[in-house]
Amino acid sequence: MTGQVAFGKNYFPREKDEKRIWRRLNHGSHLLLLAPRRVGKTSLLRNLELAPNDNYVFLYNIVQSCSTVHEYYERIIENLFKSEFINRLNKFTNWRKEALADFRGSIKGINFSEAGIEFESQERTLTHKDLKTLLDKIQIKEKLIIVIDEFPDVLEKIHREQGHGAAELFLSGCRELWQDPALDQKIQFIFTGSIGLDSLVHKLNLSDLINVLINVTINPLNEDKALEFIDFINKKSDEEITFSEEIKSYILNKVSWYMPYYIEILLLSIEDYCCENEIIEPNPHDIDKAYEQLFSQNYLTSFNHWAERLERLEKIEITFAHQVLNYIAANKTISPQKIHNIKEAPQVTAVNSKYVIDCLIHDGYIFETEDKEYQFTSPMLKEWWGRYASI
Numbered sequence: 001m002t003g004q005v006a007f008g009k010n011y012f013p014r015e016k017d018e019k020r021i022w023r024r025l026n027h028g029s030h031l032l033l034l035a036p037r038r039v040g041k042t043s044l045l046r047n048l049e050l051a052p053n054d055n056y057v058f059l060y061n062i063v064q065s066c067s068t069v070h071e072y073y074e075r076i077i078e079n080l081f082k083s084e085f086i087n088r089l090n091k092f093t094n095w096r097k098e099a100l101a102d103f104r105g106s107i108k109g110i111n112f113s114e115a116g117i118e119f120e121s122q123e124r125t126l127t128h129k130d131l132k133t134l135l136d137k138i139q140i141k142e143k144l145i146i147v148i149d150e151f152p153d154v155l156e157k158i159h160r161e162q163g164h165g166a167a168e169l170f171l172s173g174c175r176e177l178w179q180d181p182a183l184d185q186k187i188q189f190i191f192t193g194s195i196g197l198d199s200l201v202h203k204l205n206l207s208d209l210i211n212v213l214i215n216v217t218i219n220p221l222n223e224d225k226a227l228e229f230i231d232f233i234n235k236k237s238d239e240e241i242t243f244s245e246e247i248k249s250y251i252l253n254k255v256s257w258y259m260p261y262y263i264e265i266l267l268l269s270i271e272d273y274c275c276e277n278e279i280i281e282p283n284p285h286d287i288d289k290a291y292e293q294l295f296s297q298n299y300l301t302s303f304n305h306w307a308e309r310l311e312r313l314e315k316i317e318i319t320f321a322h323q324v325l326n327y328i329a330a331n332k333t334i335s336p337q338k339i340h341n342i343k344e345a346p347q348v349t350a351v352n353s354k355y356v357i358d359c360l361i362h363d364g365y366i367f368e369t370e371d372k373e374y375q376f377t378s379p380m381l382k383e384w385w386g387r388y389a390s391i
């Protein structure tokens with residue numbers, strides 16, 4: 001289903017990206033997977049988890065809702081204790097009951113039940129040291145890959161709610177785990193999320209704390225793969241719609257940035273349009289109509305993600321982002337000089353413009369062209385912004 005993490009048979013393999021990640025993991029690096037919103041990070045990582053290479057076992061954590069260091073480690077530790085992961089570990093270790101009890105009992109001041117972690121006292125809060133205690137107990141020859149999805153959200157929340165010192169402390173704790181020689185032998189981390197962690201830490205002046213992480217990314221599909229993806233989605237549908245090669249190219253031309261999500265939302269609209277008008281073989285005119293339909297009220301939720309992302313910025317940053325995007329929607333591209341001019345206006349002079357531009361790039365709104373100008377990643381997004389989001 002569009003919008004959900006694509007799992008198992010719904011997952012369209014992205015071999016090049018997967019292989020690149022495996023190569024980096026084989027080097028023993030901790031990874032930072034940076035790619036804009038909706039590009040397919042979670043789907044890709046969850047599919048690596050489902051079918052890992054030999055000698056690897058995955059623990060996936062989504063930490064978006066965690067707003068303190070304690071909640072962050074509670075989430076990971078709880079997932080480590082959960083039976084699904086223990087079963088996976090058991091395949092390698094053959095842990096008997098006592099070993100399992102020892103593992104669960106290794107952190108002082110907490111008990112674990114199926115309902116979750118219970119704390120012996122209210123003052124007991126979890127830190128990276130507790131996670132280390134637990135990880136030290138795991139004796140397997142396989143590498144454990146700990147995936148942390150939406151990591152930058154946690155850092156941003158800790159910073160917003162508890163200040164710079166707390167954010168720094170949180171990152172130093174994480175770094176201690178990455179740099180622990182004993183853990184290094186058996187654990188690797190993959191951090192991912194939709195806010196650019198690099199621009200966030202840069203803004204917070206904490207870049208040196210994450211410099212051990214190796215950046216990886218996810219690329220758009222190439223044309224051949226994008227054509228294959230159209231067939232992949234079409235095959236899953238119960239409707240009998242056929243696309244000629246010309247029409248497939250016509251569809252891709254509309255999408256322009258070949259990310260599965262964009263292709264999929266257009267295909268969904270095409271399917272609706274064809275079914276409602278009893279069309280089996282759509283022509284370019286039908287595709288145009290379906291494209292137009294994407295911007296009608298019923299389909300607009302496909303674009304909500306982008307609007308929501310801007311809401312997390314500070315007020316002045318939002319104003320600036322709107323002005324930049326409005327300009328690009330009207331003029332196709334924006335030059336650094338023009339960005340500079342926008343920043344001159346009294347209501348936005350104080351804005352950290354580089355940070356906002358970085359956020360727009362990371363959120364998948366815009367990219368930098370060869371001429372060093374910025375442009376919307378997809379004409380679909382440009383169209384949507386021009387009609388509905390500009391104020």
Ligand SMILES: Nc1ncnc2c1ncn2[C@@H]1O[C@H](COP(=O)(O)OP(=O)(O)OP(=O)(O)O)[C@@H](O)[C@H]1O
Pocket residue numbers: 001002003004005006010011012013014036037038039040041042043044193194260261264305
């Ligand atoms: N490999 C894939 N196969 C099939 N569909 C995909 C694939 N990758 C992405 N998609 C489509 O794109 C959507 C977004 O994917 P996913 O949630 O994995 O992206 P994300 O980068 O984690 O997004 P977010 O930043 O919002 O968390 C999915 O719901 C699915 O429709």
Ligand SMILES: [Mg+2]
Pocket residue numbers: 041042043149
């Ligand atoms: Mg995701």
